[in-house]
Every structure is written in structure tokens, then in C-alpha cells.
């Protein structure tokens with residue numbers, strides 16, 4: 001029986017819960033007066049979350065710490081002056097596709113996507129460097145000031161030399177890797193939907209540390225599973241201790257209570273037949289005895305008079321009354337002589353699918369050799385990429401959590417297996433899942449087959465893989481549609497989205513003066529207006545940065561229209577209309593206002609003078625008062 005509290009509620013506990021929702025990474029534990037452990041807040045980490053300078057602390061507490069941890073939190077919370085530039089030439093079906101491929105460092109990309117995809121991603125799958133002692137990871141300098149850091153962020157691409165091999169002779173071997181993962185996961189968590197989930201492939205080198213930082217970032221109550229994937233079956237007999245045949249896939253939900261785990265579709269439905277035209281539909285024979293102990297002990301009498309006891313080391317599956325019911329309903333296959341009867345298991349009565357188990361064997365999810373095989377078959381070459389995952393494995397994960405229209409993000413995308421799996425699953429179930437792949441344009445080794453085949457970067461491998469996999473999947477779907485079984489519905493191959501928009505990270509389109517107009521000297525005003533955009537940037541570039549700035553998604557349909565001789569971009573009917581031309585006149589303003597856009601963006605330098613700018617506002621007030629007008 002519950003005992004009444006007989007006192008006012010403990011607001012501290014409530015407040016702690018509120019903070020935990022906002023900043024799960026600041027939760028820790030402490031002991032109360034009686035020595036029992038209880039949840040508490042790590043005030044230093046909370047302070048760091050709210051501060052734009054490094055916070056000092058020296059207290060002991062329960063948490064995983066490493067040099068550079070707070071600096072990486074600071075980094076995760078600091079804005080960057082970078083943007084994405086579209087690359088139509090490398091894209092497939094740019095105007096209509098809803099898939100996105102981004103080339104760049106994933107930390108920068110995650111930050112760039114922060115507003116547009118806040119709370120919108122259903123599933124993140126990542127397969128980061130495992131920190132085996134041979135991986136290249138991004139170099140970070142933890143001892144720098146915020147200003148230096150910001151400068152450095154802008155310089156990463158130009159220097160191009162920030163990737164370094166993290167060998168275990170590095171004094172910060174684990175710390176560097178942890179910081180690299182921590183800052184990315186902190187930003188990535190915000191992108192997840194409330195019912196979203198993240199899957200991270202990892203091996204024994206860092207699984208324990210990764211679990212700890214994920215407990216901190218996602219909350220340990222949101223840990224879902226540590227899936228063991230059988231990556232190889234063969235035994236390496238030269239192994240000194242064990243021949244390692246598995247990887248981990250650690251799984252966290254954004255909020256486990258909200259997460260709706262799907263069942264895995266049954267793939268053994270072919271075993272169900274209807275040889276006797278049973279009105280309850282296809283069935284398969286199921287044994288009536290099992291090893292599991294069950295207390296029911298009765299004698300079964302077959303219609304041929306044979307009496308059967310349960311076998312010595314097995315038990316009846318059914319209680320006596322259920323057994324009698326099955327007999328009465330004629331659902332028993334008696335069999336000859338003294339053989340044990342079977343019962344009919346109807347397809348219509350089994351669950352639509354199977355609850356996933358935490359061991360993914362290679363027959364169910366594929367293995368490394370399958371992964372390499374499918375990649376080299378597609379790209380018609382040998383070993384092009386060292387550690388691809390099989391698309392079947394990623395498809396299984398997608399089946400567990402995604403439905404049509406969900407967005408799937410992979411920000412260590414490598415050969416783009418995740419994109420391949422999403423297109424494949426859409427072709428199988430008619431879904432409209434969309435993907436976002438992020439990959440560093442990491443150079444391939446000059447001696448590698450990939451390099452010789454013309455793939456100078458891993459991003460080039462990834463993009464080509466999507467092009468080829470997309471075509472193949474579409475062709476296979478068309479073939480399948482020609483050979484449908486009775487009752488099977490075709491999936492429209494024309495609607496399968498196998499395109500993708502390519503974007504690349506770059507420094508902002510705007511000149512420094514845009515961010516620091518106070519630095520302008522008197523009399524410079526006019527030239528500032530004309531020149532606040534970098535000379536090499538196109539209207540497409542400007543539109544992309546505006547879309548991101550306004551928090552719109554990158555996959556919205558864009559229409560490029562010529563209106564009265566001006567280039568006008570119309571994003572998702574009237575979500576945004578933008579015109580970056582010079583000498584904007586009232587006719588074009590009236591035409592745009594007539595579209596009644598939610599948001600409209602012009603170039604500041606597009607107006608001849610201040611008077612024009614004020615007039616434009618007046619005209620919108622009259623013609624489309626709801627429109628929010630902005631300039632760049």
C-alpha cells in the first residue's frame with residue numbers, strides 16, 4: 001500500500017527533471033544523507049552549456065571525464081560562419097529529389113543543419129572511425145580561445161591538413177576520439193525527432209567509452225540495446241586470443257517512451273501453404289511438443305486408436321483444454337501410425353512480424369564479405385573501400401524504426417550504404433523515406449584501386465554508389481512488377497526517388513563586413529551594400545544559405561522562374577520567394593507580392609536607395625500584409 005507523502009511536493013526533484021529534459025548530458029548521481037545514490041545535476045556542465053567561455057571546475061563526481069571534454073561542449077554550442085553550396089552538376093534530378101548528399105566535415109554540417117532539421121530526423125545511423133590505432137580523425141586543439149577557435153573553424157578546409165592518424169602513441173589517444181564523438185553527438189541529438197533513434201556501429205576498442213558518453217548525452221534511461229552483429233563467420237586461427245567475429249551497434253532513443261519500435265517483417269511466409277483449401281487460409285504444421293517444461297500431462301488418443309504419452313524429455317505445448325479445442329476445430333494433422341500429430345499454425349494468426357533480437361546473425365543481416373561484394377559488383381571493381389557495411393544490415397535497422405516519409409541521416413556515410421538501403425526498402429514497401437548523407441571529401445590513397453579507377457575522394461565513391469544502386473534498384477523493381485504473384489500490388493517505379501541533391505560546405509557567402517558593419521568607415525556605405533556578397537557566389541548559393549538561415553529543409557521543391565526578366569526562386573509554393581537581382585523595380589515587387597509568400601528575401605544592394613526599400617515595405621503591406629520581408 002502506498003504511504004501518503006503528507007508534505008508538499010519536492011520542487012527540487014521536479015526542477016531536476018525539467019533540466020534533465022533540456023540538457024540530459026548534465027545529469028549525474030550523488031549520495032543523500034543516508035548514503036543512497038540519487039540523481040543530481042552537474043552544475044559545471046550546466047554552466048558550460050550556458051556559457052560561451054570555458055568554465056573551470058575541480059569537483060569529483062560520477063562521470064566520464066577526459067581532457068578537452070568541456071572544450072568540445074563549448075565547441076558544440078558555438079556558431080560557425082559556414083554554409084552549404086549546391087552542386088547541380090554532381091546531383092541527380094536536383095529539382096525533384098528529396099534526398100541530400102553533403103560533402104564536408106560532419107561537425108560543421110551538423111551545425112549548419114541545426115535549425116532546418118531540429119527535431120526532424122527519425123533515424124541516425126553512424127559508423128564512425130572505431131579508433132583502432134589506424135584511423136584518421138579530425139584534429140582538435142583544446143587549448144585555444146573562442147576567437148582562435150572560430151578562426152580555425154573557418155580555416156579547416158583551406159588548410160586541408162586537419163585529418164591526422166590517431167595512433168595509440170598519441171598521449172590523448174582516447175581523449176581525442178571521445179571529444180570528436182562527443183561534440184558531434186551533442187549536436188546530432190537535437191536533430192532527432194522525439195520518437196527518433198540513433199544506431200552507432202562500434203567495436204571493442206571504444207564501445208565502453210561510447211556507451212558512457214551516450215548515457216550522458218541521451219540519458220541512460222534511453223539506452224535501448226547493444227546489438228551484436230556477426231560481421232564474419234570465418235575463424236582466424238592465427239588470432240592471439242580470440243578471433244573477433246562481431247561488431248556492436250549501440251542504440252539509443254531520443255525518448256524511449258515515445259519510441260515506437262516496429263516488428264521485422266517475416267521472411268518465412270513461403271512456408272505457409274493451403275494444400276487442403278482451409279477456409280482460415282495458409283498454414284504450416286507445428287509440433288505439439290517442446291523442450292520447455294510445461295506441467296500439462298495427459299494422454300492423446302489418435303483417431304486410429306493409438307494412445308500417446310508425451311516423449312520423455314519433451315512436454316506438450318498445449319494445456320489439455322486448448323488441445324481439445326484444436327481437435328474440435330479440426331486443426332490437427334494426425335499423421336500415420338504412432339507418429340506425433342502436428343497442429344496448424346495459421347499465417348493470419350501470427351503477428352505481422354517479429355520482435356527484433358539483439359543478435360544479428362549474418363544470414364539475417366549480411367556480413368562484411370557480402371558488403372564488399374555488393375560494392376564491387378556495383379562499381380564493377382575490386383576492393384574500393386575498406387569497411388563498408390552490408391545494405392541488408394542497415395535495411396534491418398531502418399525496418400525497425402522508419403516508415404514512409406521519415407528522414408534518415410548518416411553523417412559518416414563512407415560508401416553510402418545507408419542511402420542504398422533506404423532506396424532498397426522504399427522499393428520493397430513503397431515508402432518515401434528520404435536520406436541525408438554526409439561525407440568528408442577524404443582523399444583516397446594514390447595506390448588504391450579506387451584512386452586508379454578515378455575516385456579521388458571517398459565522397460566520389462559514395463555519390464557514384466548511389467547513382468548506380470538507384471538505377472539497379474529501379475530496374476529490378478520494374479522487372480518485379482512484371483512478375484507479380486496473385487494478390488501482390490505493384491510499387492510504382494516512376495515514383496521511386498533515386499535522385500539526390502549534392503551540397504558542399506564552404507565559408508559563408510557573405511563578406512566579413514556583413515557581420516561587422518560597425519567596422520565600416522563613414523562614406524563607405526554604398527560600396528558596402530554593393531559588395532557584401534562574395535564575388536564568386538551564385539544566386540543558387542545565396543538561396544541555399546537563405547533556406548538554411550530561415551530554418552527551411554534542404555529537400556523542399558524549388559522552382560526557378562523568370563518573372564519580368566528577373567530570376568525568382570519559389571520554394572515550396574509560397575513558403576519562400578527570393579530574388580537576388582539588382583535594380584528591383586515595383587513591377588517585380590508587385591508580381592512577387594501577388595504570390596502571397598510567407599517569407600520574401602531580396603538583396604539589400606538590389607534596391608537603388610533607401611526610398612525604394614521603404615516603398616517595397618509599403619507595397620507588401622497593401623498587397624500581402626502577412627509576408628515577412630528580409631534582405632541579405
Ligand SMILES: C[S@@+](CC[C@H](N)C(=O)[O-])C[C@H]1O[C@@H](n2cnc3c(N)ncnc32)[C@H](O)[C@@H]1O
Nearest residue numbers: 105106127388389412413414415417439440442
Ligand atoms: C567506417 S567508414 C563508414 C562506412 C559506411 N558505413 C559504409 O558502409 O560504407 C567511416 C567514414 O567516415 C568518414 N569520416 C571520418 N571523419 C569524418 C568527418 N569528420 N566528417 C565526415 N566524414 C568523416 C571517413 O572518411 C569514412 O568514409
